[in-house]
Amino acid sequence: MTLLGLLEREPSHGYDLKRDYDAFFSRGKPLPFGQVYATLSRLARDGKIVIGEVEPGVGPERKRYVITDRGATEVESWLTEPVPAEPNLQTVLFTKVVLALMLGRPAEEYLDRQRAAHLGRMKELTDIKRSGSLVDAMLADHGLFHLEADLHWIDTTAARLDALAKEVRG
Amino acid sequence: MTAVEARDVVLSFGETPALRGASVVVAPGEIVAIMGPSGSGKSTLLHCLAGILVPDAGEIHFDGRRIDTLGENQRSVLRRDRFGFVFQSGQLVPELTAEENVALPLLLNGVKRAAALKEARPWFERLDLAGLERRRSGELSGGQAQRVALARGLVARPGALFADEPTGALDSLTGEQVMDLLVSSARDEGTTVVLVTHDARVAAYADRQVIVRDGRVKALVSA
Numbered sequence: 380m381t382l383l384g385l386l387e388r389e390p391s392h393g394y395d396l397k398r399d400y401d402a403f404f405s406r407g408k409p410l411p412f413g414q415v416y417a418t419l420s421r422l423a424r425d426g427k428i429v430i431g432e433v434e435p436g437v438g439p440e441r442k443r444y445v446i447t448d449r450g451a452t453e454v455e456s457w458l459t460e461p462v463p464a465e466p467n468l469q470t471v472l473f474t475k476v477v478l479a480l481m482l483g484r485p486a487e488e489y490l491d492r493q494r495a496a497h498l499g500r501m502k503e504l505t506d507i508k509r510s511g512s513l514v515d516a517m518l519a520d521h522g523l524f525h526l527e528a529d530l531h532w533i534d535t536t537a538a539r540l541d542a543l544a545k546e547v548r549g
Numbered sequence: 550m551t552a553v554e555a556r557d558v559v560l561s562f563g564e565t566p567a568l569r570g571a572s573v574v575v576a577p578g579e580i581v582a583i584m585g586p587s588g589s590g591k592s593t594l595l596h597c598l599a600g601i602l603v604p605d606a607g608e609i610h611f612d613g614r615r616i617d618t619l620g621e622n623q624r625s626v627l628r629r630d631r632f633g634f635v636f637q638s639g640q641l642v643p644e645l646t647a648e649e650n651v652a653l654p655l656l657l658n659g660v661k662r663a664a665a666l667k668e669a670r671p672w673f674e675r676l677d678l679a680g681l682e683r684r685r686s687g688e689l690s691g692g693q694a695q696r697v698a699l700a701r702g703l704v705a706r707p708g709a710l711f712a713d714e715p716t717g718a719l720d721s722l723t724g725e726q727v728m729d730l731l732v733s734s735a736r737d738e739g740t741t742v743v744l745v746t747h748d749a750r751v752a753a754y755a756d757r758q759v760i761v762r763d764g765r766v767k768a769l770v771s772a
Contacts, residue, residue, distance in 0.1 A: 494760070495769035501753035509729060509754075523750055530749045534586065 382418050383427060383446065384454050390431050390445040393419060403514060419444055427453060472529070476536060480544040490537045497526050497533070551610065552577040552741040553598050553709055555766075558607035560593060567593040568604065569764035575709075580735060580742040582755035583766075587747070591761040592713055595745045599632055599711040600624040612708055629657055633702035633710040633740070635731070638718035640698055641686035647697045648673070648682040654705040672700035676730050692723035696730060703734055709741040716751050728754045 381404055382396050391399075393415050401409045422428045427450030431443040446454075472493060479486035501523055508519040536543070553575040560568040567590045575581045585591040596602040597609055600616050603624075609617040616627060633654070634640075641650045648669050649656075655665035673679050676696040686694055695715065702710050715731065716724030732754050735742045744755055752758045760767045 491760075491767065491769070498749060498752065498758050498769060501749060502755075502758075505750075505753040509732075523753070527749050538586070 380454070380457050382415065383422055383450050384458075386428060386444055386446040387451055387454050390443045392441075392443055396444075406518065422450065426450075472533075476540075476543070477547050480540070480547050486540055486544075487537060490533050490540075494530065494533050497530050501526050550577055551575070552579070552612060553743060554608075554610040555594060555598055555604075556608040556610070558594065558597055558604040558609065560597060560602060560604045566764055568597070568607075570607070571597075571761065571764060571766045572607075573598075573759055573766045575741055575743055577741055578736075578739045579757065580732060580744065580755045582744045582746055582752035582758045583761055584746060584749070584752050584758055585761035589761045590764040591745045591747075594761055594766070595711055595713055595743060598743055599634070599709075600628050629654065630705075631708045633705065633707035635695070635698050635702045635710065635712040635715045637714040638691065638695070641689075641694055641701075643686045646683045646685055647678070647689065647693075650686070650697055651700040651704050653701060658705060669700070669704055672704060675734065676700050690723075691719050692727060695719060695723075695727050699727065699731055699734065703738060703740065706738060707740060709743065710735060712742065712744045714746055715744065716746070716748065721750070724748075724751065 381400060385391065385396050385399055393412070396419075397410050397412060397415045400415075419428065423430065423444075426447060428444050428446050431445040434441045434443070475489055476486050478484075479489055504519040504522050504526070508516040508523075511519070551574050553573075555571055555573050558568050558571045559566075569590075571590065571594050573581070573583070573594070583591045583594060593602065597604050597617070598611075600609065600611070600619070601624075603617055607617075608615055611627070611631070616624060619627065628634075641647075642653065645653070648666055651669035651672055652660075652662075652665035655668055656662065660668070670682065673682050676699060678693060678696055678700070681689065681693060681697075686697075689697065695718075699715070702712070710731075712731065716727050719727060728751055731742070731744075734740075742755070744751070746752050758769055760769060
């Protein structure tokens with residue numbers, strides 16, 4: 380969907396799409412060329428893009444891809460549809476805490492380790508935010524807010540461990 | 550090498566124990582965030598480290614010198630000469646202009662008014678406050694006032710800056726701008742910072758975080 384969205388700006392070569400994807404969205408994981416062209420083939424097959432003017436020469440670099448009305452409609456509907464607000468009611472962390480309490484293991488210690496791991500990652504993301512571009516900062520913020528929410532849960536759970544232990548041990 | 554240290558500090562308020570053997574070591578130039586739930590003793594620990602409160606037992610050291618055994622006057626001089634402070638809010642003197650507020654620690658140290666103001670002014674550019682030098686605290690936004698307070702905390706080039714919830718009264722974005730400037734300025738000056746916060750996003754600006762729980766400092770151990 381990202382490549383299709385990038386094509387809505389203007390017809391582009393596969394190389395340009397990869398470059399822009401890597402610049403804004405890849406975060407250190409460049410998109411392989413193979414994946415770019417496989418995606419473009421699929422989009423063309425589904426009628427969401429067409430191959431525009433082919434410039435002289437051979438090879439995929441010479442093709443310019445153009446979004447179709449159908450493709451543009453898909454981008455529009457994808458953008459307007461909210462992402463599911465994930466309830467995250469089955470998290471690994473929750474399972475670990477409940478199991479630890481059931482087994483009489485030190486759940487508080489596990490939560491402390493998790494807190495340290497979360498704070499460590501928050502520090503990394505804050506460093507990225509302070510040294511990077513606004514695009515980097517916005518992405519780092521997304522991660523930071525999620526980690527912060529987890530930390531609130533960790534603190535609340537740590538404060539209620541005794542009561543929780545009674546409940547899960549019956 | 551240690552800049553600020555608490556060793557097994559115990560302190561009660563009446564019958565209520567606040568610190569029950571808290572220890573923390575902060576290296577020179579290090580920025581450490583003290584975190585913990587409300588009532589955990591984190592602000593009390595900061596006040597002990599800064600020579601504001603005297604522990605019932607244990608030791609406080611600054612720059613290789615034990616400070617909890619000093620008399621009130623000596624601690625007062627130490628705080629004025631060597632420490633900077635930033636609190637949550639409301640700490641600017643409302644009758645003074647912003648630049649007079651920043652110059653205040655220098656004036657208290659006996660620096661002449663003109664020299665103190667000259668020293669204070671570059672901080673306005675540095676903390677993105679240029680043009681606000683003559684305003685009084687009532688004419689500043691929360692974020693601006695807190696940056697003035699930060700300039701005041703650092704203007705005398707203290708050995709340590711103590712910050713108690715420095716962004717607590719600010720919205721998230723303004724708070725982060727203040728933290729960004731606090732960390733950059735402290736780094737530039739090589740100032741040791743001890744920061745109390747309940748906010749993990751603020752604590753993430755520090756080099757290291759420690760947690761105070763039930764009056765003790767808990768080291769964070771990574772998984």
